[in-house]
Amino acid sequence: MKLRTFLALDFPPEILRVLTLIQEKYKKLVPQAKWVRSSNIHLTLHFLGDISETDVALIIKELREPLTNKSGVLAKLGEPGVFPSWDNPRVLWLSLAGKLPPLYDLHNVTLQTLVKNGFTLVKRDFCPHITLARISAHKRSISLDRSVINKLVPGKGQEFKLDKLTLYTSKLTPTGPIYTKQHTFLLQ
């Protein structure tokens, strides 16, 4: 059986609550969007696609050593953004702010381990983002006013630590994806 797999950083519960409040504010502006439920919010580092159970176990084994004593990421919530463009938004997200070099380091270290073990990854520049909502391609295209969306983000906010890196598998269902934690690596 193949497992749809990705590697992501988990947010502390207090930040998930802040993200839910931000989603509530946005809901009035973008009623047609599908909102990511708080238990499903994370920061994706790598999407591996469908891989075997043996490969899931191999990744957990191979990441253990490079992640030993790795620093977590001290971050703040950043600004809102969309993929692919404000004229045709499909994904509404928040960026991360703060001291981000450890985040890029984690991205690189995990990338090198995955590539060394023969995994194929989507070749995109790493654009760290927290997906808040998705607008289905079946829905009529809408345009979002960047300045209005920007106004709803609460100031700079508190600093928090991302110190849990989890290998997830994801089952797609008509009511949304079901994510299962396969293993969590604790960072310093």
Ligand code: 3AM
């Ligand atoms: O919620 P985010 O954006 O952080 O977008 C998907 C999600 O990340 C991404 O993997 C995470 C868990 O589903 N994802 C899904 N399909 C993808 C693909 N084909 C993908 N990323 C790249 N390529």
